[in-house]
Amino acid sequence: MSIILIGFMGAGKSTVAKLLSDDFIDLDKMIEQQIEMPISTFFDLFGEDDFRQVEQEVFEAAIHMNFVIATGGGIVENAGNLDVLGFQTQVVYLKSDFDVLWQRILKDDKNQRPLAKNKEFARKLFEKRAPVYEEVADLVIVVDNKQPDKIVQEIRDWQGNL
Ligand SMILES: Nc1ncnc2c1ncn2[C@@H]1O[C@H](COP(=O)(O)OP(=O)(O)OP(=O)(O)O)[C@@H](O)[C@H]1O
Ligand SMILES: O=C(O)C1=C[C@@H](O)[C@@H](O)[C@H](O)C1
Numbered sequence: 353m354s355i356i357l358i359g360f361m362g363a364g365k366s367t368v369a370k371l372l373s374d375d376f377i378d379l380d381k382m383i384e385q386q387i388e389m390p391i392s393t394f395f396d397l398f399g400e401d402d403f404r405q406v407e408q409e410v411f412e413a414a415i416h417m418n419f420v421i422a423t424g425g426g427i428v429e430n431a432g433n434l435d436v437l438g439f440q441t442q443v444v445y446l447k448s449d450f451d452v453l454w455q456r457i458l459k460d461d462k463n464q465r466p467l468a469k470n471k472e473f474a475r476k477l478f479e480k481r482a483p484v485y486e487e488v489a490d491l492v493i494v495v496d497n498k499q500p501d502k503i504v505q506e507i508r509d510w511q512g513n514l
């Protein structure tokens with residue numbers, strides 16, 4: 353079974369996946385390899401619906417590899433992905449307040465996030481998605497004021513008790 357990290361943009365899914373295992377997949381990176389361009393360029397050229405289609409295909413391929421998977425923040429936007437997440441038993445939601453996430457997104461100049469150009473738009477997305485992350489999660493970790501190493505330790509402790 354894969355460990356699947358979910359949560360809003362900026363929650364630390366990519367950061368924590370890397371620390372959890374050498375065998376990790378960053379879904380956004382895997383998508384960029386498949387589409388051969390940055391996600392933000394793909395959004396500009398083809399739009400969100402086509403992105404979600406690619407994201408679903410890549411997610412379904414990744415799930416069979418039994419690796420740690422850092423998903424994109426919008427993985428819960430697609431009904432097919434929600435079915436897959438429902439079957440998985442190690443879905444970990446990295447949960448945080450919107451304002452903390454927004455500050456991280458603003459500071460992070462390494463990633464372009466096409467759906468985080470406007471704060472109020474992003475807040476609405478967050479409010480829509482937050483209950484869905486909660487619903488599909490097997491473990492919820494509050495990540496505000498918590499170092500990535502501590503988050504990794506909490507996930508390992510939880511796994512040890514499964
Ligand atoms: N626990 C943490 N405490 C403080 N800063 C963090 C923490 N986790 C991640 N960050 C920082 O927040 C930013 C976003 O982290 P990261 O890219 O891992 O988020 P993500 O959940 O993968 O986002 P996305 O959904 O957009 O891919 C980065 O600059 C990262 O260094
Ligand atoms: O929250 C989202 O919908 C997204 C988050 C990123 O990880 C990327 O997957 C993309 O920018 C869309």
Ligand SMILES: [Mg+2]
Pocket residue numbers: 365366367378380422423424
């Ligand atoms: Mg990421």
